[in-house]
Amino acid sequence: MSGSRRVTVTAGLLLLLSMAGSIAVVRRLDQVRSGATLEEVLYISSPKLLKRMSLGYEGLLADIYWTRAVQYFGNRLIVRASHYNLLAPLLEITTGLDPHLLVAYQFGANFLAPSPPNGAGVPDKAIQLVEFGIQNNPDDWHLYYELGFVYYLELKDYAKAADAFDRGSKVPHAHPFLKILAAEMAQHAGDIQMARALWTTTYQTTQDKQIRANAVAHLRALQVDQDVTILEQMVGLYREQTGHWPSAMADLVTAGMLRALPRDPTGRPYRLAVEGRVEVEAPDDIPFIEKGTPPGYQPPPPKHLESQP
Amino acid sequence: MSARIVAIAANTFREAVRDRVLYNLIAFALLLSGAAILVGQISIDIERLVVVNLGLTTVSLFGVVIAIFIGIGLVSKEIEKRTLYTVLSRPVRRWEFIVGKFFGLAGTLVVNAFFMAIGVLAALLYVAHAYHKPDGWILVAVYFIILQFLIICSLTLLFSCFSSPLLSAVFAFSLFVIGSFGDDLRGFAAMAHGLTGLLATAAAYLVPNLSPLNVISSVAHEQPVASQLIVYNTAYALLYAGVALCGAVLIFERRNLK
Numbered sequence: 377m378s379g380s381r382r383v384t385v386t387a388g389l390l391l392l393l394s395m396a397g398s399i400a401v402v403r404r405l406d407q408v409r410s411g412a413t414l415e416e417v418l419y420i421s422s423p424k425l426l427k428r429m430s431l432g433y434e435g436l437l438a439d440i441y442w443t444r445a446v447q448y449f450g451n452r453l454i455v456r457a458s459h460y461n462l463l464a465p466l467l468e469i470t471t472g473l474d475p476h477l478l479v480a481y482q483f484g485a486n487f488l489a490p491s492p493p494n495g496a497g498v499p500d501k502a503i504q505l506v507e508f509g510i511q512n513n514p515d516d517w518h519l520y521y522e523l524g525f526v527y528y529l530e531l532k533d534y535a536k537a538a539d540a541f542d543r544g545s546k547v548p549h550a551h552p553f554l555k556i557l558a559a560e561m562a563q564h565a566g567d568i569q570m571a572r573a574l575w576t577t578t579y580q581t582t583q584d585k586q587i588r589a590n591a592v593a594h595l596r597a598l599q600v601d602q603d604v605t606i607l608e609q610m611v612g613l614y615r616e617q618t619g620h621w622p623s624a625m626a627d628l629v630t631a632g633m634l635r636a637l638p639r640d641p642t643g644r645p646y647r648l649a650v651e652g653r654v655e656v657e658a659p660d661d662i663p664f665i666e667k668g669t670p671p672g673y674q675p676p677p678p679k680h681l682e683s684q685p
Numbered sequence: 686m687s688a689r690i691v692a693i694a695a696n697t698f699r700e701a702v703r704d705r706v707l708y709n710l711i712a713f714a715l716l717l718s719g720a721a722i723l724v725g726q727i728s729i730d731i732e733r734l735v736v737v738n739l740g741l742t743t744v745s746l747f748g749v750v751i752a753i754f755i756g757i758g759l760v761s762k763e764i765e766k767r768t769l770y771t772v773l774s775r776p777v778r779r780w781e782f783i784v785g786k787f788f789g790l791a792g793t794l795v796v797n798a799f800f801m802a803i804g805v806l807a808a809l810l811y812v813a814h815a816y817h818k819p820d821g822w823i824l825v826a827v828y829f830i831i832l833q834f835l836i837i838c839s840l841t842l843l844f845s846c847f848s849s850p851l852l853s854a855v856f857a858f859s860l861f862v863i864g865s866f867g868d869d870l871r872g873f874a875a876m877a878h879g880l881t882g883l884l885a886t887a888a889a890y891l892v893p894n895l896s897p898l899n900v901i902s903s904v905a906h907e908q909p910v911a912s913q914l915i916v917y918n919t920a921y922a923l924l925y926a927g928v929a930l931c932g933a934v935l936i937f938e939r940r941n942l943k
Binding site: 394397401 | 892920928931
């Protein structure tokens with residue numbers, strides 16, 4: 377082997393080995409520094425200062441911070457974290473850098489408002505975020521819709537929810553459903569039908585797969601909650617009439633109270649548990665349900681949601 | 686280390702000093718002493734923070750700029766002036782020339798960083814009147830900055846082997862900027878799926894990961910640096926510089942110099 381060829385082979389081998397080694401070290405570094413990075417980036421928490429430091433490239437910086445917020449939320453959600461302390465500051469920086477980044481308000485409000493482990497459990501921060509969005513994007517009806525949504529679902533403040541929908545309905549090119557929502561809110565606030573109407577509107581007014589999947593999951597959960605309520609009422613009625621609990625759902629069919637065995641949105645039949653409780657067969661497959669789960673049930677980490685109802 | 690490599694490294698260092706590279710130390714001293722006096726007068730209780738942040742950031746940026754602007758000409762200038770032929774006509778192998786140039790440039794930057802670190806510590810003593818235990822982490826931050834220089838040196842040398850000085854500078858500076866967002870880049874790659882995810886992951890590992898080497902903010906906030914981080918950062922910088930250096934040797938070895 378000539379000298380030059382020997383050098384080439386040695387350098388090539390060393391290059392490959394060093395590359396493999398550097399990748400392995402980066403992976404170890406990521407483990408050592410998990411979580412530290414975001415705390416470090418928040419040492420500068422003033423959007424105004426960051427805007428000046430970005431030398432005019434605040435749009436790009438806002439995109440980076442938005443991605444950091446999404447990653448932070450996703451990572452915390454997977455481990456079903458009990459707090460999301462860095463989420464609000466990250467969103468504040470993102471929207472401070474680019475006040476017209478609408479996705480940050482739409483998704484951000486949905487990240488901040490729900491109680492842990494599904495969200496940060498800070499609806500007041502979600503409202504603050506969306507109000508800031510409205511202030512900077514007064515002609516976007518989606519933001520009023522998000523605001524009404526948070527007031528309705530998380531704070532149960534129906535008057536403010538109706539007001540938000542009403543404000544949104546007056547925006548040029550607003551979705552016509554906002555007017556209906558504002559009116560319906562005054563009459564049927566707190567009804568399961570109202571919640572269903574909201575999630576249906578969410579599904580119909582977006583093309584985003586993840587928002588749609590989230591809406592579908594909530595619609596399914598609402599269906600289960602409603603089914604379980606009705607079925608448990610029937611079971612109670614059966615007991616009143618016969619003096620004992622039904623042994624299975626089939627007893628309700630035999631008694632003529634049901635036409636067929638009831639099934640949940642996944643197609644599985646509802647199960648009758650002790651003392652007239654109705655449960656779904658696989659609660660892990662139906663996220664966000666509040667009824668129909670076994671006592672002490674702990675939901676699993678979220679998985680990929682289907683985007684079809 | 687071969688005597689030939691040492692000779693080339695020493696010559697590179699001497700040349701950089703002759704090019705008045707170390708004059709940047711004067712600018713650095715003026716900037717730091719000015720900032721230390723000014724901030725002490727116009728602000729409350731952030732003197733230490735500003736001196737450490739400004740000082741270490743300047744050490745890093747000055748070093749990177751020097752690394753890029755000297756590194757890009759290391760090979761091309763020698764070809765242009767035809768001095769390379771004189772060197773290679775002697776019993777010096779091409780890879781020894783590249784490795785020697787790398788050590789020469791790295792040595793220049795280490796000396797530069799050493800003097801600047803003394804400047805930072807002096808400014809810190811001026812504003813804080815005494816050193817405290819957490820100030821020791823500043824030395825770790827300086828060490829990480831030197832590791833960063835090794836990576837940038839090796840990359841500029843790599844580009845210098847096949848590209849024009851201007852393009853080499855653009856490539857090296859772009860990689861420095863991209864590498865500073867290394868964590869985010871790997872985060873984006875983790876979120877992508879399929880072929881895009883695969884390509885993004887490959888790109889994320891290929892570009893230098895400079896984020897862990899930047900502990901300036903945490904050191905300024907008197908946060909300790911994990912010993913594991915020191916070990917892994919050292920290993921990473923040496924391995925990555927090795928990758929770029931091997932790449933430079935491979936290219937230079939096969940380059941037609943006629």
